[in-house]
Amino acid sequence: MLIEILQQTINGLAIGGVYVLIALGLTTVFGILGIAHFAHGSISMFGGYLTFFLVTSQGLPVLAAIPVALATGILLGLLVEMLAYRPVRHANHINAFIVALGLTMMVEGINLQLFGHEQVVIPTGLSRVFRFGGITVPELRLYVIIAAIVLVVAMMVFVERTKTGQAIRAVAENRDAAILMGVNVKSIPLIVFGISTALGVAAGIMVGALFAIAPGIGEGFVVKGFAVLILGGLGSFPGAILGGTVLGITESIAAGFISSAYKDVIAFVVMILVLLIRPQGLLGRTP
Amino acid sequence: MLALRDIRVSYGAIEVVHGVSIDVAAGECVALIGANGAGKSSTLKAICGLVPVSGGSVQFEGRDITNASGHAVVQAGITMCPEGRQVFPQMSVIQNLRMGAYTRTDKDQDADLARMMDMFPILRERQSQAAGKLSGGEQEMLAIARALMARPRICLFDEPSLGLAPKIVASVFETLAQIKAMGMTILLVEQNSMMALNLADRAYLFEAGKIVMAGPAKEMKSHPDVMRAYLGH
Ligand SMILES: Nc1ncnc2c1ncn2[C@@H]1O[C@H](COP(=O)(O)OP(=O)(O)OP(=O)(O)O)[C@@H](O)[C@H]1O
Ligand SMILES: [Mg+2]
Numbered sequence: 001m002l003i004e005i006l007q008q009t010i011n012g013l014a015i016g017g018v019y020v021l022i023a024l025g026l027t028t029v030f031g032i033l034g035i036a037h038f039a040h041g042s043i044s045m046f047g048g049y050l051t052f053f054l055v056t057s058q059g060l061p062v063l064a065a066i067p068v069a070l071a072t073g074i075l076l077g078l079l080v081e082m083l084a085y086r087p088v089r090h091a092n093h094i095n096a097f098i099v100a101l102g103l104t105m106m107v108e109g110i111n112l113q114l115f116g117h118e119q120v121v122i123p124t125g126l127s128r129v130f131r132f133g134g135i136t137v138p139e140l141r142l143y144v145i146i147a148a149i150v151l152v153v154a155m156m157v158f159v160e161r162t163k164t165g166q167a168i169r170a171v172a173e174n175r176d177a178a179i180l181m182g183v184n185v186k187s188i189p190l191i192v193f194g195i196s197t198a199l200g201v202a203a204g205i206m207v208g209a210l211f212a213i214a215p216g217i218g219e220g221f222v223v224k225g226f227a228v229l230i231l232g233g234l235g236s237f238p239g240a241i242l243g244g245t246v247l248g249i250t251e252s253i254a255a256g257f258i259s260s261a262y263k264d265v266i267a268f269v270v271m272i273l274v275l276l277i278r279p280q281g282l283l284g285r286t287p
Numbered sequence: 288m289l290a291l292r293d294i295r296v297s298y299g300a301i302e303v304v305h306g307v308s309i310d311v312a313a314g315e316c317v318a319l320i321g322a323n324g325a326g327k328s329s330t331l332k333a334i335c336g337l338v339p340v341s342g343g344s345v346q347f348e349g350r351d352i353t354n355a356s357g358h359a360v361v362q363a364g365i366t367m368c369p370e371g372r373q374v375f376p377q378m379s380v381i382q383n384l385r386m387g388a389y390t391r392t393d394k395d396q397d398a399d400l401a402r403m404m405d406m407f408p409i410l411r412e413r414q415s416q417a418a419g420k421l422s423g424g425e426q427e428m429l430a431i432a433r434a435l436m437a438r439p440r441i442c443l444f445d446e447p448s449l450g451l452a453p454k455i456v457a458s459v460f461e462t463l464a465q466i467k468a469m470g471m472t473i474l475l476v477e478q479n480s481m482m483a484l485n486l487a488d489r490a491y492l493f494e495a496g497k498i499v500m501a502g503p504a505k506e507m508k509s510h511p512d513v514m515r516a517y518l519g520h
Binding site: 163166167169170173174176177178179180181182183184185186285 | 335336337356357358361362366367369373374375376377378382385386387389390433434437
């Protein structure tokens with residue numbers, strides 16, 4: 001029983017890491033621009049598809065394909081900010097909302113056109129399985145967990161310890177005051193979209209390597225990403241990290257002990273229960 | 288040092304500052320006084336690039352900075368301590384102070400940080416606390432210290448005494464006097480006209496978006512119109 005719980009916790013950590021990476025991107029974008037960036041999931045999966053394409057059709061080693069996909073992610077983030085969201089910056093909020101929905105459909109369409117409707121799995125060639133006591137950990141899953149931790153820590157250090165990271169926080173908390181500190185507030189959304197999309201692409205690659213990418217998967221992840229934000233407490237970085245991990249582990253345990261068919265239901269039931277007790281989310285501030 | 292010439296500020300179709308000219312010389316402390324809604328804050332915001340100037344010009348140290356973007360104004364050496372303090376509420380006191388030095392790249396930032404905390408011991412005591420948790424007076428001290436962290440050549444203060452208890456107001460003005468004594472050039476907007484005129488070298492009186500009187504602070508203080516309308520005599 002204990003072994004089984006530990007086993008599912010390890011499994012849950014991998015998918016939880018994916019949720020955290022998606023949620024961190026969503027929460028930074030939301031914090032700065034107040035936009036619910038629904039297209040984030042589909043763009044993330046584009047990164048996964050791209051990695052698959054580079055490895056299978058172009059014969060690139062996975063370790064070479066990943067940086068190319070991440071760099072493409074940064075570039076896509078910049079383009080999305082400049083072409084999609086900047087024009088509606090000063091318009092009514094509903095405009096950005098419609099842009100976000102339209103962009104999601106567009107990116108899903110592009111993914112379908114470019115990569116087809118078959119599900120794809122990024123071949124990594126990592127097939128070893130480690131055993132710790134009674135727990136088995138596939139090598140790939142371990143690397144995904146480590147990569148997720150490294151990226152999350154890097155993001156925390158960036159936001160807490162660098163001037164640019166602090167400027168991002170400052171703009172989210174008080175835009176005018178940030179201008180008075182000398183922050184160039186035009187460049188901040190670009191930086192935020194670049195970084196967020198790169199984190200999303202990393203998550204897309206993880207999904208493609210661990211599970212599979214198929215049409216519609218990205219939308220599922222973005223819904224989970226927003227669920228994580230609400231679960232953890234809107235606008236809270238530690239909340240997104242805790243929320244994503246909790247959601248991943250809950251799902252995994254639900255799948256292991258009850259049925260994988262119900263894992264989403266159970267995850268959302270847990271979320272609703274948490275919000276009934278703590279409406280502000282796990283680490284959210286009391287309003 | 289700072290010269291506004293006939294500047295106009297509008298919100299949409301409504302003009303609220305109708306051609307205002309102000310000069311501040313290096314080392315001087317200049318006060319803008321006047322009733323609510325007279326356009327004092329709008330004038331400061333226009334200098335800082337927070338609202339557009341719709342007419343006239345802003346010169347700083349001989350350079351034209353009319354409608355320069357906010358961060359360019361800060362880089363030029365102008366920093367504002369805004370109305371209502373506007374600290375970053377969830378960032379710690381230290382992080383707020385460091386944001387003040389955002390445009391600086393020199394090595395003295397840590398030394399300045401220590402200096403600010405010597406000047407405001409309460410900030411050292413509360414250094415890792417979220418700024419939003421401080422009292423109003425403490426937040427004002429933080430906002431002042433944060434503005435000084437930029438090492439500006441001129442510092443604009445917009446109603447630093449707003450909403451504070453009389454005792455705290457006195458200590459805010461003591462602080463301003465201290466900053467003035469350090470040689471800082473100051474442009475101060477205040478509702479508390481008596482305190483402002485006591486501190487300032489010169490003053491301008493705003494009424495409905497125009498300057499209706501200007502002169503040395505001492506003379507303004509004893510002018511019958513000012514006394515009646517703003518000093519409550
Ligand atoms: N963002 C805004 N949009 C529209 N009108 C504004 C805005 N900000 C200020 N105003 C108007 O501009 C006029 C001048 O306001 P301003 O804040 O500059 O006055 P003030 O002299 O600073 O007053 P106070 O002493 O109350 O701070 C007021 O009539 C105010 O209603
Ligand atoms: Mg004002």
